[in-house]
Amino acid sequence: MLRNMTMKHAHLSSRAVVAMVAVSVTLGALTLASSASAATSHFKPVAESPVAVGNDPEAVAYDPNPDSATGHPRIYVANRVDGDVIEIDAVTRALVGKPIVLKHSVGVTNPEPCAITVDAKDDLVLVANCADDSVGVIDGATNNEQLSSPRPVGQNPDAIAWDSVNGLVDVASYIDGTVSQFDPTRNTVATVVKVGDPMTSKPEGIAVDPASRQVFVALQGDDALVVLPLDLSTQVRLTDDLHSPNAVAVDSARGQVYVANYDSSTVTVFGATSGSELAGSPVTVGTNPNALAVDPGTGILYVADFNTGASMIDETSLLVVATVGNQKGAGKPAGVTVDPTDHTAFFANQATANVTALQQTESPTITSGNPVAGTVGDAYRFEFTATGIPMPTDFSLAGRLPAGLTFAGGVISGTPTESGDFVITLTVSNGVDPVATAQYTLHIDAVAPPTTTPTTPPTKPGGHLPTVAG
Numbered sequence: 001m002l003r004n005m006t007m008k009h010a011h012l013s014s015r016a017v018v019a020m021v022a023v024s025v026t027l028g029a030l031t032l033a034s035s036a037s038a039a040t041s042h043f044k045p046v047a048e049s050p051v052a053v054g055n056d057p058e059a060v061a062y063d064p065n066p067d068s069a070t071g072h073p074r075i076y077v078a079n080r081v082d083g084d085v086i087e088i089d090a091v092t093r094a095l096v097g098k099p100i101v102l103k104h105s106v107g108v109t110n111p112e113p114c115a116i117t118v119d120a121k122d123d124l125v126l127v128a129n130c131a132d133d134s135v136g137v138i139d140g141a142t143n144n145e146q147l148s149s150p151r152p153v154g155q156n157p158d159a160i161a162w163d164s165v166n167g168l169v170d171v172a173s174y175i176d177g178t179v180s181q182f183d184p185t186r187n188t189v190a191t192v193v194k195v196g197d198p199m200t201s202k203p204e205g206i207a208v209d210p211a212s213r214q215v216f217v218a219l220q221g222d223d224a225l226v227v228l229p230l231d232l233s234t235q236v237r238l239t240d241d242l243h244s245p246n247a248v249a250v251d252s253a254r255g256q257v258y259v260a261n262y263d264s265s266t267v268t269v270f271g272a273t274s275g276s277e278l279a280g281s282p283v284t285v286g287t288n289p290n291a292l293a294v295d296p297g298t299g300i301l302y303v304a305d306f307n308t309g310a311s312m313i314d315e316t317s318l319l320v321v322a323t324v325g326n327q328k329g330a331g332k333p334a335g336v337t338v339d340p341t342d343h344t345a346f347f348a349n350q351a352t353a354n355v356t357a358l359q360q361t362e363s364p365t366i367t368s369g370n371p372v373a374g375t376v377g378d379a380y381r382f383e384f385t386a387t388g389i390p391m392p393t394d395f396s397l398a399g400r401l402p403a404g405l406t407f408a409g410g411v412i413s414g415t416p417t418e419s420g421d422f423v424i425t426l427t428v429s430n431g432v433d434p435v436a437t438a439q440y441t442l443h444i445d446a447v448a449p450p451t452t453t454p455t456t457p458p459t460k461p462g463g464h465l466p467t468v469a470g
Contacts, residue, residue, distance in 0.1 A: 048093035054079030249292035280318035399424035
């Protein structure tokens with residue numbers, strides 16, 4: 001996608017580019033800036049990255065299906081100059097197998113893969129080939145391109161998305177201003193529609209929202225976002241705060257749509273069903289945002305800022321909670337994807353021909369309240385709970401428990417044999433500072449004395465006065 005970015009933006013150079021200014025501190029080879037609202041969240045580079053891939057990596061996609069050899073989920077990388085796709089182990093961050101060299105039409109020497117997505121249900125990797133006007137279909141189980149691949153689409157397909165509701169691929173083509181939709185398992189084209197004037201619209205980003213059953217297409221040339229139903233039968237245009245939009249992402253659970261504005265260095269946020277721009281939008285990020293990815297589990301939007309690094313936006317507050325500058329050995333991120341299982345974002349760095357990984361961690365928060373009261377002689381159990389990334393597993397307790405109770409694995413259990421109030425302090429850690437602590441008072445009641453029911457003495461015979469008739 002980025003290889004032609006300079007050419008695409010030549011006619012738009014008169015627009016001002018708004019760069020983000022942030023107070024920051026240096027963290028190793030990174031620059032990390034955080035707001036007070038994210039004091040316990042951290043975004044740290046993964047030790048194994050960067051991973052050297054092919055020339056001009058432009059796009060990345062996460063495949064939750066396990067590799068047949070490693071049993072791990074995978075990251076697929078589209079290398080535009082090399083015309084191939086690389087697989088990376090999402091857990092070990094190591095290259096897997098050989099490059100998958102993509103097929104192309106007669107007369108084309110390099111298909112130039114520039115966008116990639118995954119059909120997780122059928123374990124298919126779908127690659128948009130910009131120079132070949134086609135989409136390649138790779139069998140994720142074997143990493144072989146299908147015999148019927150590639151399939152022709154519009155001119156210069158620059159963005160691709162998977163419709164999990166209908167099992168279709170949606171492809172946005174930059175030159176002819178179309179969105180093509182086809183079934184990769186049957187090799188049949190379902191629909192082709194124009195989204196604006198082919199000479200000006202320049203669709204550059206696409207996303208599918210299964211919850212609202214809509215398709216969102218960023219028109220870079222028209223400064224607009226087109227909203228279509230899944231069957232592409234109608235179109236609605238949104239234009240609020242859009243400036244050369246070139247990437248779209250959706251968080252279906254939160255009902256929010258994010259649009260990266262390359263020229264204004266902002267991200268515009270819309271409600272998926274309302275189509276209205278949300279309060280706090282647009283969000284100023286790094287210079288020239290070019291790709292977006294959502295981690296729905298943590299509510300973080302990752303922004304690949306092509307000329308400065310990356311920005312992380314909290315989806316609730318719509319605030320930038322951290323920024324990471326172009327680190328040594330990594331530059332000009334053109335694509336980003338997220339592994340939601342361990343909350344790691346993978347960036348395809350065009351200038352340095354590698355992929356870097358950034359993992360979110362969060363210090364623990366204790367979520368359980370004060371332990372419930374108990375009674376001497378009655379069985380007792382109370383479990384402490386906490387959240388964090390990774391989930392906390394280290395629970396320790398200071399102070400004296402009443403006789404008969406023990407603590408292990410975050411659980412107080414047993415049968416107390418003494419009463420009273422016992423002050424205890426819980427500490428929870430997950431390897432991310434700071435640890436969480438809380439002080440409690442555990443109350444144990446004494447054994448209640450047995451209750452007795454008073455008895456009524458029996459009535460003696462003859463104890464009643466005779467009845468005297470009057």
